[in-house]
Amino acid sequence: MTDQSTVPLRLGTRRSKLAMAQSGLVARAVERITGRPVELVALTTHGDVSREHLASIGGTGVFVTELRDAMLAGEVDFAVHSLKDLPTQQPADLALAAVPVREDPRDALIARDGLTFEQLPDGARVGTGSPRRASQLNAWARSLGKRIETVPIRGNVDTRIGFVRDGELDAVVLAAAGLNRLGRGAEITDLLATDAVLPAPGQGALAVECPASRADLVAALAELDDPHTRAAVTAERTLLAELEAGCSAPVGALADLHADADDPATVTELRLRGVVGTTDGATLVQLSTTGPVPASHDDAVALGRELARELLAKGAAGLMGEREL
Numbered sequence: 001m002t003d004q005s006t007v008p009l010r011l012g013t014r015r016s017k018l019a020m021a022q023s024g025l026v027a028r029a030v031e032r033i034t035g036r037p038v039e040l041v042a043l044t045t046h047g048d049v050s051r052e053h054l055a056s057i058g059g060t061g062v063f064v065t066e067l068r069d070a071m072l073a074g075e076v077d078f079a080v081h082s083l084k085d086l087p088t089q090q091p092a093d094l095a096l097a098a099v100p101v102r103e104d105p106r107d108a109l110i111a112r113d114g115l116t117f118e119q120l121p122d123g124a125r126v127g128t129g130s131p132r133r134a135s136q137l138n139a140w141a142r143s144l145g146k147r148i149e150t151v152p153i154r155g156n157v158d159t160r161i162g163f164v165r166d167g168e169l170d171a172v173v174l175a176a177a178g179l180n181r182l183g184r185g186a187e188i189t190d191l192l193a194t195d196a197v198l199p200a201p202g203q204g205a206l207a208v209e210c211p212a213s214r215a216d217l218v219a220a221l222a223e224l225d226d227p228h229t230r231a232a233v234t235a236e237r238t239l240l241a242e243l244e245a246g247c248s249a250p251v252g253a254l255a256d257l258h259a260d261a262d263d264p265a266t267v268t269e270l271r272l273r274g275v276v277g278t279t280d281g282a283t284l285v286q287l288s289t290t291g292p293v294p295a296s297h298d299d300a301v302a303l304g305r306e307l308a309r310e311l312l313a314k315g316a317a318g319l320m321g322e323r324e325l
């Protein structure tokens, strides 16, 4: 009889440095919890091969499809995704087995000469391919009485930071979580306050997925789950889904635990903030709602749904570009 406990679990991963770093972190945590060895199986996804054609090969979730196919084909046992890259609809045959404790959800600026966002000169060229970032950065610059030029950029973290190092751009904006996981957090020159820039729904969180049919594996991976992070990202992603917006829409959202001002000892509230804006930052709708920390999945969903309705009532749909709602 084979001893199951010595058979390695196969963790399917994309080949990018960030994916390998994230998968490596989860692999070690799973080894600690299950006592079973975990081996990384690097797959090449279509999204990695032709980033420039992201839109034409389906936009949302393009990086996750091939990993999911490999799991369902039994080629790998489980996978780790950046939660913000996952489509909001979870397929029935795959379990979202764990959402581990979230990294820093904020966006980070890497600027020349150690500059903060407020210190950037009028007309500074700031690289980001994200309409959400462009929208909020342009609005922030306006409020500071200056203009910035947001420049669409693509490529991996090295490529993006390279635009600053070679002088082509004054700054780039990336997720702090990715930089921290790559060991490049020291290059951040400004962590962008969430009062100014709300991150993408789910930013900084990982999703650990496996086939729903593998009950033992689902249960083992569930040990990595952090209920607070799960509730927060559930509210954020529900907001996104209710706006019928995808990962490239100008939508920011962040749910965070909030101490009651009168009784800080009881951290019992979850605050959900959401923003939708035009890319030029001329018009932004930002709202916030606070409720008890969700006791169930449905409570977290309700919080996200409520804020989405309020945003739509304030004209959010009209700000999301070509999308007709």
Ligand SMILES: NCc1[nH]cc(CCC(=O)O)c1CC(=O)O
Pocket: 082, 083, 084, 085, 173, 174, 175, 176, 177, 178, 202, 203, 204, 205, 206
């Ligand atoms: N869309 C790409 C992507 N997906 C996840 C991260 C970073 C890690 C995270 O947000 O968890 C990034 C890069 C970035 O936005 O800078």
